[in-house]
Amino acid sequence: MRVALFATCIGDTMFPDAAKATALLLTRLGHEVVFPAAQTCCGQMHVNTGYQPDALPLVKNFADTFGDTSIDAVVAPSGSCVGSVRHQHAAVAERFGTASLCGQVTTTAAKTYELSEFLVDVLDVTDVGAYFPHRVTYHPTCHSLRMLRVGDKPLALLRAVRGIDLIELPDADSCCGFGGTFAIKNAETSTAMLADKIKNVADTGTEFCSAGDSSCLMHIGGGMSRLRMGAKTVHLAQILASVDSRVTA
Structure with missing residues (x-):
C-alpha cells in the first residue's frame, strides 16, 4: 500500500x-x-x-x-x-x-x-512487533475519542507491545485542558483541568504518559515538567515503532 x-x-x-x-x-x-x-x-x-x-x-x-x-x-x-x-x-x-x-x-x-x-x-493488525519495557499509562485525546471514535484501538495496540506494563489512567476520558486556543483564551480553566489530569497520571506511578496527539502531550508534559514529577510523555507512534535492539542488532 x-x-x-x-x-x-x-x-x-x-x-x-x-x-x-x-x-x-x-x-x-x-x-x-x-x-x-x-x-x-x-x-x-x-x-x-x-x-x-x-x-x-x-x-x-x-x-x-x-x-x-x-x-x-x-x-x-x-x-x-x-x-x-x-x-x-x-x-x-x-x-x-x-x-x-x-x-x-x-x-x-x-x-x-x-x-x-x-x-x-x-491493516487489521494490533501486534506490530513493538518492544517497550516501561510502565506506561495512556491518555485518550478528546478528538480521537469523541470525534473519530477510535475507542480502545490504541489500547489494543499497546497491550500487544512486548515488555510494557500498561496501567489504566483514572478518569482517562476527561479532557487534559489543552484544546488548542482554549488553553490560551481560558487559561485558568485549562490549568485546573490539567492539574486533575496530572494528578491522575501521578497516581499511576508510571514512567511515561502516552497519547495519540502531540498537542495534548505538550500540555501534559509541560505541567509534569514544572512539577518535576520525573515521568515523561511519549507519543503512541514512538512506542509502536520501538523494537528490541538485542533482537534487531
Whole structure:
C-alpha cells in the first residue's frame, strides 16, 4: 500500500519524532511511505477560532496535495488533525469553496486516518512487533475519542507491545485542558483541568504518559515538567515503532 504521511504542523515544527516513528512503523510493516512536501497546516486552528474563510486555502491545499490517486491512504499521528480533515474540511468547502472542491475534500477525507485506526481497521493488525519495557499509562485525546471514535484501538495496540506494563489512567476520558486556543483564551480553566489530569497520571506511578496527539502531550508534559514529577510523555507512534535492539542488532 502507498501511504502518504501527514506530519501536521505541530509535529513538523515541534515534535518530529512522532512523524518519523509513524513513517518507520508503516515502512517496517511493508508499506511504501511518501511525504508530500507541499503539505501545510490542515486549517484546524483557523476554523476553531472563527476564521473559516482563512482556512479555505489550507483545505484546498490539503485536497490538492493528498488527492493524488496514486496515494492509497493518508495517515497522521494526530486524532485532532484527522478530525479536522474528516469533519471541518467539508464544512469549509461547502460554505466558501466550489462544488469541485467539495468533491475533492470528500474523496481525500475518506482515505485519511489517525494512526491507530489505520493499523487496526485498515491493516487489521494490533501486534506490530513493538518492544517497550516501561510502565506506561495512556491518555485518550478528546478528538480521537469523541470525534473519530477510535475507542480502545490504541489500547489494543499497546497491550500487544512486548515488555510494557500498561496501567489504566483514572478518569482517562476527561479532557487534559489543552484544546488548542482554549488553553490560551481560558487559561485558568485549562490549568485546573490539567492539574486533575496530572494528578491522575501521578497516581499511576508510571514512567511515561502516552497519547495519540502531540498537542495534548505538550500540555501534559509541560505541567509534569514544572512539577518535576520525573515521568515523561511519549507519543503512541514512538512506542509502536520501538523494537528490541538485542533482537534487531
